[in-house]
Amino acid sequence: MFAHSGMFRERFVGRRPAAVTVVRPGVGVRIRPEEFGQSLTAGRRIWRSLQRSAQRIKLLSVCLCPVQPLQFAGQAGAVCSQDLHQECAKHAAQAKATTGWIKSRFESCQKRPFDLVLRDIRGTTTLGRLKFDQWVLGFAYDGSRRVDYVASIENIIVQPIPTEDATKWRLGQHFRHDVSSIDPDPQVTAPQTEERDELLGVWDSQPHWNLTYTSPDKGPLFDQGNQQRVASTVSMDLSASSPNAAPFTGGSTVYNSNVRYDYAGKVAGKFKGTVFTQARVELPMSQKDPAVNESALHIYDALNHPERTFPSWPGKSVPGGKEPLHRLIDKDKQEANRNRSIKECGKVWGDWKGTKLQCDEYPFASTKEGSTKGDDRFSVRLIDGADNETGGRRLDQMYTLNRILDGDAFYVKSTN
Secondary structure, rough: EEEHHHHHHHHHHOOOOOEEEEEEEOOOOOOOOOHHOOOHHHHHHHHHHHHHHHHHOOOHHHHOOOOOOOOOOOHHHHHHHHHHHHHHHHHHHHOOOOOOEEEEOOEEEEEEEEEEEEEEOOOOEEEHHHHEEEEEEEOOOOOOOOEEEEEEEEEEEEEOOOOOOHHHHHEEEEEEEEEEEOOOOOOOOOOOEEEEEHHHHHHHOOOOOEEEEEEEOOOEEEEEHOOEEEEEEEEEEEEEEOOOOOOOOOOOOEEEEEEEOOOOOOHHHOOOOOOOOOOEEEEEOOOOOOOHHHHHHHHHHHHHHHHHHHEEEEOOOOOOOOOOOEOOOOHHHHHHHHHHHHHHHHHOOOOOOOOOOEEEEOOOOOOOOOHHHOOOOOEEEEEHHHHHHHHHHHHHHHHHHOOOOOEEEEEEEEEE
């Protein structure tokens, strides 16, 4: 039986534990031949290759890595994978969650530490302790209906009792996926292998393996109202076993990733792509940015001081900070929002024709929370026209850079 390490400490109080063996590629620690029967040469070679690639190639991984599918055997793929690996380690609290740390709509990662105790089948005798880090790096793509995962077991530490043969201990990562329908005929093609179950020594020499999921499309159908959206959940179970130990029962759904494939056309920027749907998308606006400082101040007041905004009513609140906004694609409804907002500006400021001012509205006309929603939870203000138009262009860029489709949620943050 496998259990958490607290039980292990109670069991071994006052006793001298067996020697500890550390399996860690790239670190000068040798593995005992009698323990696993192989060296760290392969692991070190993989790790050093990644480090050399990172030094030779300078890439902006945040922007460039998710754009096209990674070739993991090549230098660019190695650098992107390593960069995300390093960033993930800095977000340990989020990264150990079931969903991992979701950096963006195109990158996610999990680093989940495990500390297990092996007990015999009867559960009366402790066989040893097993510690390791589980990693899953996820890459979705703007321009391709594909998602890649780089999974690994790393930093293995074993502490068997003298009579237990740790060379026979095994770990397994078992991926699975399901598909739900958004548009007709949803399909996802899984990798040929979704499972890997190996002896610890094999994980040491070959810690990484790759999985690719794709969704076939039927060409551009978005003009017919079919964006070929496919929602899919990729999950993973963990297994740990030994011939003398009871099965590990705590490994169900230790990783979970929600993705969406689409062929939405130009409203999404690149005509097709894939995103991690649990990513928080945020539009930043700074009051220190002279190009949009008036827009940013308007949004700041709407979110933090709605009493300063129009229309004015007791207890007013405006969404977008804690409550998400949702994109609206319908051009007629966008125009209706603009007309309603302009009418409200006229009530407050009168006729501003002949000036360089424009009626700024928040939430934006291109959101379902716009001024025609009917709850009056919006704000209008006359601001510099160039500022207003620049803010609009940045909003459009945020939509396309993040593949925000109709109804997709996002947030707005205004800083001073």
